[in-house]
Amino acid sequence: MSAESGEFAVKAASPAAGAALAIDDLTHRYGELTAIEGLDLAAPAGGVLGLVGPSGCGKSTLLELVAGLREPSEGAIEVGGASGAGGRLAHCAFMPQRDMLLPWLSAVDNAALALRNRGARRGAARAEAGRLFERFGLAGFERARPAELSGGMRQRVAFLRTLVAGKPLLALDEPFASLDAITRAEMQAWLAAALTTDPRTVVLVSHDVEEALYLADRVAVLSARPARVVAELSAPAPRAPDRDAAVTDPAFVAARERAMVALHGGSR
Amino acid sequence: MKRWVLPMLVLAALVGAWQVAASTGALADLLGLEPFLVPSPAEIASALWENRSLLAENAWVTLREIFFGFLVGLAVGLAFGFLLRPFETLRLSFYPLIVGSQAIPIIVFAPILVVWFGYGIGPKLAVVALVCFFPIAVATADGLRAVDPEATKMMRSLDASRGQLLWRLEAPTALPFTFSGAKIGVTFAPIAAVFGEWVGADSGLGHLILQDNAQLETARVFAAAFLLSVIALALYGLIALAERRVVTWR
Numbered sequence: 001m002s003a004e005s006g007e008f009a010v011k012a013a014s015p016a017a018g019a020a021l022a023i024d025d026l027t028h029r030y031g032e033l034t035a036i037e038g039l040d041l042a043a044p045a046g047g048v049l050g051l052v053g054p055s056g057c058g059k060s061t062l063l064e065l066v067a068g069l070r071e072p073s074e075g076a077i078e079v080g081g082a083s084g085a086g087g088r089l090a091h092c093a094f095m096p097q098r099d100m101l102l103p104w105l106s107a108v109d110n111a112a113l114a115l116r117n118r119g120a121r122r123g124a125a126r127a128e129a130g131r132l133f134e135r136f137g138l139a140g141f142e143r144a145r146p147a148e149l150s151g152g153m154r155q156r157v158a159f160l161r162t163l164v165a166g167k168p169l170l171a172l173d174e175p176f177a178s179l180d181a182i183t184r185a186e187m188q189a190w191l192a193a194a195l196t197t198d199p200r201t202v203v204l205v206s207h208d209v210e211e212a213l214y215l216a217d218r219v220a221v222l223s224a225r226p227a228r229v230v231a232e233l234s235a236p237a238p239r240a241p242d243r244d245a246a247v248t249d250p251a252f253v254a255a256r257e258r259a260m261v262a263l264h265g266g267s268r
Numbered sequence: 269m270k271r272w273v274l275p276m277l278v279l280a281a282l283v284g285a286w287q288v289a290a291s292t293g294a295l296a297d298l299l300g301l302e303p304f305l306v307p308s309p310a311e312i313a314s315a316l317w318e319n320r321s322l323l324a325e326n327a328w329v330t331l332r333e334i335f336f337g338f339l340v341g342l343a344v345g346l347a348f349g350f351l352l353r354p355f356e357t358l359r360l361s362f363y364p365l366i367v368g369s370q371a372i373p374i375i376v377f378a379p380i381l382v383v384w385f386g387y388g389i390g391p392k393l394a395v396v397a398l399v400c401f402f403p404i405a406v407a408t409a410d411g412l413r414a415v416d417p418e419a420t421k422m423m424r425s426l427d428a429s430r431g432q433l434l435w436r437l438e439a440p441t442a443l444p445f446t447f448s449g450a451k452i453g454v455t456f457a458p459i460a461a462v463f464g465e466w467v468g469a470d471s472g473l474g475h476l477i478l479q480d481n482a483q484l485e486t487a488r489v490f491a492a493a494f495l496l497s498v499i500a501l502a503l504y505g506l507i508a509l510a511e512r513r514v515v516t517w518r
Contacts, residue, residue, distance in 0.1 A: 064421065067421075067425055068425075069421050069424060069425065089424065089425065089427075090427075092425060093425055093426065094421055094422060094424075094425035095422070096418040096419070096421060096422050097418065098416075098418060100416065100418055100419045100422045102419070102436075102437065102440070103517035103518075104440045104515075104516070104517045113423070113426050113428075113436070114426035114427055116436075117423070117426055117427045117428045117429070117432050117436070118427055145516075145517060147517065161422075161426070165425070165426050165427070171425075
């Protein structure tokens with residue numbers, strides 16, 4: 001890690017280590033509807049856990065439960081030792097599916113939102129978020145309004161906003177679903193590099209098996225509603241620098257096949 | 269500038285037709301009236317010019333009533349919009365009352381305002397504010413609720429307090445709505461000011477219209493009405509301009 005990034009790590013002491021995630025016998029209901037039933041999952045500190053499953057299976061609900069935005073009907077979720085929703089909220093940074101950049105703020109002010117919410121002065125917050133802009137290839141776009149940015153850049157700013165929060169666990173909800181295929185592949189490689197530079201525990205929801213297998217250490221395949229874990233796979237080469245080579249490697253293709261079989265078996 | 273061309277052409281055509289119909293006496297015949305009761309645009313224009321100092325004096329009075337009444341309405345509308353937002357029960361209990369307040373026939377109610385607030389600018393401000401606050405309150409309350417729930421989750425996850433959620437996310441989201449409400453409110457404000465003056469006033473365009481109506485000074489009635497339109501247009505334009513300066517992200 002460079003001295004520059006070390007400086008950032010001082011401010012947010014724990015994130016580099018990440019926080020362990022443990023989900024135990026989790027059930028969540030919306031009235032009559034059971035979205036998640038008897039689900040167990042775990043991720044070590046600094047690990048990246050991918051979640052794939054058929055549409056509407058409760059992946060996003062699961063992510064919101066992990067992030068402390070909801071309280072589960074039954075079961076326990078623990079993030080870095082915190083089990084209440086408030087504690088999880090303090091340990092997790094949530095990145096919604098659409099970028100949700102605030103159109104009235106510049107890119108750097110969007111990225112600095114968490115710092116501002118915690119009471120940092122505008123100048124200090126901008127300086128701190130601005131350092132990440134340089135580190136992650138967004139230098140020169142600090143003052144651009146979201147409307148002036150491309151889809152890929154907007155997602156990058158949205159990810160930086162999540163990262164700047166300095167929390168040990170990042171909850172990413174289909175971060176690149178809105179992008180075209182080429183940009184999505186570029187963004188996956190970018191995110192892989194960003195997580196190598198600045199490691200965190202990550203829970204990544206995706207509808208794209210390839211994306212999950214490339215970015216995550218382990219991928220859990222969920223069944224159709226109510227969501228249960230039907231298979232857990234280890235990724236062959238998580239966040240390998242050469243994405244194109246990684247995803248065409250026979251071991252990767254085989255893992256993808258296994259995930260697809262589990263996915264289709266689970267949705268039947 | 270192109271978007272001005274069509275309305276101007278339509279206006280010119282209407283004024284031209286009116287001029288022909290009025291100056292030939294055709295319009296008066298059609299309405300079965302004496303020609304002097306149906307002024308032509310040219311006569312209105314000359315009434316406007318000849319009475320310019322009288323009209324300007326009274327327009328100034330009415331403009332002040334509209335302006336300050338609108339400010340009061342804006343403050344009350346914003347207060348209602350923001351206060352009703354965080355408290356669902358408060359919103360549900362007050363909303364019908366606010367809607368009901370608009371059914372008050374102001375022209376009937378205004379005499380009571382004179383009893384309460386006296387003969388000065390007070391009752392006019394009250395009437396203008398009563399008319400203006402409603403679209404502003406409703407638009408602001410709706411705007412505050414128009415926030416994307418995903419954005420709320422994002423902000424909560426980034427440690428936003430309830431106050432920061434309101435100030436950093438909900439208020440800017442509501443701002444364009446509030447401007448729309450203000451534009452509607454300011455359009456009705458001149459009518460409200462005229463009602464206020466009709467109940468009891470010694471000056472103002474509404475007062476002048478009432479007097480001139482009684483004296484069959486129809487050209488000056490139209491001239492005063494024209495000035496009221498100009499005031500409404502100018503205030504609308506000012507708010508639209510402010511909106512463009514403030515809401516730069518749309």
